Amino acid sequence: MSYEGLFNLKKKVALVVGAAGGLAEETCLGLAHFGAKLALADKSFEGLDRVSSMLGSKGIASWHHSVDVSDENSVETLFNSLRKKFGRLDIMINFAGLAAPLPLEKIDAGEFQRIVNVNLLGSFLLAKQSLSLMVPQGSGKIILLGSVQGQIGRPFSSHYSASKGGVQSMVRTLAVEMAKQNIQINSIAPVFTLTPMSESVIKDPEAKERILATIPMGRLGLPSDLVGAMVFLSSSASNFVTGQTLFVDGGCTIS
Numbered sequence: 001m002s003y004e005g006l007f008n009l010k011k012k013v014a015l016v017v018g019a020a021g022g023l024a025e026e027t028c029l030g031l032a033h034f035g036a037k038l039a040l041a042d043k044s045f046e047g048l049d050r051v052s053s054m055l056g057s058k059g060i061a062s063w064h065h066s067v068d069v070s071d072e073n074s075v076e077t078l079f080n081s082l083r084k085k086f087g088r089l090d091i092m093i094n095f096a097g098l099a100a101p102l103p104l105e106k107i108d109a110g111e112f113q114r115i116v117n118v119n120l121l122g123s124f125l126l127a128k129q130s131l132s133l134m135v136p137q138g139s140g141k142i143i144l145l146g147s148v149q150g151q152i153g154r155p156f157s158s159h160y161s162a163s164k165g166g167v168q169s170m171v172r173t174l175a176v177e178m179a180k181q182n183i184q185i186n187s188i189a190p191v192f193t194l195t196p197m198s199e200s201v202i203k204d205p206e207a208k209e210r211i212l213a214t215i216p217m218g219r220l221g222l223p224s225d226l227v228g229a230m231v232f233l234s235s236s237a238s239n240f241v242t243g244q245t246l247f248v249d250g251g252c253t254i255s
């Protein structure tokens with residue numbers, strides 16, 4: 001066997017959803033480095049403009065489209081445009097997510113549903129639409145964002161933890177359903193990583209200390225920590241890996 005091109009993503013169309021967020025940018029750069037063509041989606045128009053300008057300034061072309069991942073019609077519209085533009089989809093990574101650290105007495109049904117609709121239902125809708133392109137192609141890679149909080153108990157985010165545990169569980173089911181179609185579906189679960197999403201929690205020095213104490217490697221994650229795992233699960237190097245949650249967490253979940 002030749003190992004040449006194991007991580008090659010040339011000619012692969014990669015849809016990155018939640019592309020305007022703090023974690024996605026480095027992954028976009030990583031995918032482009034290995035040759036992928038980038039399609040970006042997010043709810044934030046300004047964010048999409050910012051990311052595509054940043055990529056453009058580095059000579060990386062990208063296409064973008066707005067989407068609300070919790071709205072089935074909006075997800076369908078995104079995929080209709082993507083189908084028209086590229087005619088195929090090789091990789092779909094969903095970073096779109098919401099976090100809202102709250103004690104349980106402050107989470108009512110509406111708040112619980114809001115988080116689950118974006119993090120879990122959104123992931124389902126994107127995976128479903130992606131598969132409508134990938135199944136006829138006979139290949140594809142789907143990566144959904146989980147979290148260490150989908151695996152271990154941390155206070156003050158029962159709705160968020162439930163949504164991420166749901167994502168991690170859903171990838172196992174989807175992976176089995178798609179196992180014979182040459183489509184691999186996995187989750188990547190980061191630990192607290194320095195982005196706008198985690199900023200509100202980490203700016204409290206006590207909370208930061210408490211979180212650091214749970215990470216054996218003794219530091220918070222960086223968006224660049226995810227890139228190797230993302231490229232691995234996007235490439236042929238992971239063709240026999242499916243239904244897994246890969247924790248990129250400095251040892252948090254094993255300690």
Ligand SMILES: NC(=O)c1ccc[n+]([C@@H]2O[C@H](COP(=O)([O-])OP(=O)(O)OC[C@H]3O[C@@H](n4cnc5c(N)ncnc54)[C@H](O)[C@@H]3O)[C@@H](O)[C@H]2O)c1
Pocket residue numbers: 018019020021022023024041042043044047067068069070094095096097098099118145146147148189190191192193194195196197198
């Ligand atoms: N940052 C962390 O510490 C951390 C840790 C574990 C898991 N995660 C997960 O990683 C993913 C990305 O996190 P991040 O830190 O980049 O967050 P972020 O808040 O910086 O980015 C999230 C992006 O999702 C977009 N978005 C929100 N709601 C949307 C919707 N309904 N439709 C479309 N787009 C929507 C936002 O506009 C934003 O660009 C999330 O799923 C998050 O739960 C993050």
